[in-house]
Amino acid sequence: MKGYGQFCPVAKTAEIFAQRWTPLVVRELCFGPRRFTEIHMGVPLMSRALLVQRLAELEAAGVVATQPLAQGKLYSLTPAGRQMSELIALMSDWGQRHGQGRIAHEDLDPTLLMWGMKRQIDPRELPPRDVVLRFEFRGLPRVHAARRYWWMILRADDVEVCLKDPGREVDVVVNADLEAFVRVWMGHRGLADALAAGDIGFSGERMRVVELKRALRMEDRAALKTLAFRPAA
Incomplete structure (x- = not known):
């Protein structure tokens, strides 16, 4: 040093x-x-x-x-x-x-996205029952092409991220362009705009989709997020 x-x-x-x-x-x-x-x-x-x-x-x-x-x-x-x-x-x-203008296509990493979402979820926003999500990303950098599919299980006291199918019935499928999803999740772009453009799509029961949006704090209008430290118990 x-x-x-x-x-x-x-x-x-x-x-x-x-x-x-x-x-x-x-x-x-x-x-x-x-x-x-x-x-x-x-x-x-x-x-x-x-x-x-x-x-x-x-x-x-x-x-x-x-x-x-x-x-x-x-x-x-x-x-x-x-x-x-x-x-x-x-x-x-x-x-x-x-710094948002400095995000290059090569910076888009689905692993870091899933890891970041997991640790930023507020336990108070988790649903009372398990909700299983499947993410299907497109537009990935070539180096991450094999990591297109992900699963996330929202539990009342925990969030689990899986790269392999956990064998659970899926409640919500998220089909999204990776860059569009990153920008919406970070608050640089509104979810309503991305949905209207077809860059992000949800399929599943309406209530489960609402729980997903609340847990991930995905707002209809662009609103920059602040980093929230939520240490594990």
């Missing part, structure tokens, strides 16, 4: 936080303690060796704490690390307002 040779607190914060990938690693830990594989799911393009290095650097800096498990470690933010969640939220807000 290279320093800037300055005593300025901005420089000292940057020495820890402004390393490549570090903000995204901290972002993952803002949602609660994580195993190494769970952190890597949120930064799949980061090499495992570099993730090991960044986690060790953050631990040495007093930002991350570890707890030994029977296999591997459990990583969590220290009190100092949890204060960095404010930086992550500010970065998210700035990116929502000023």
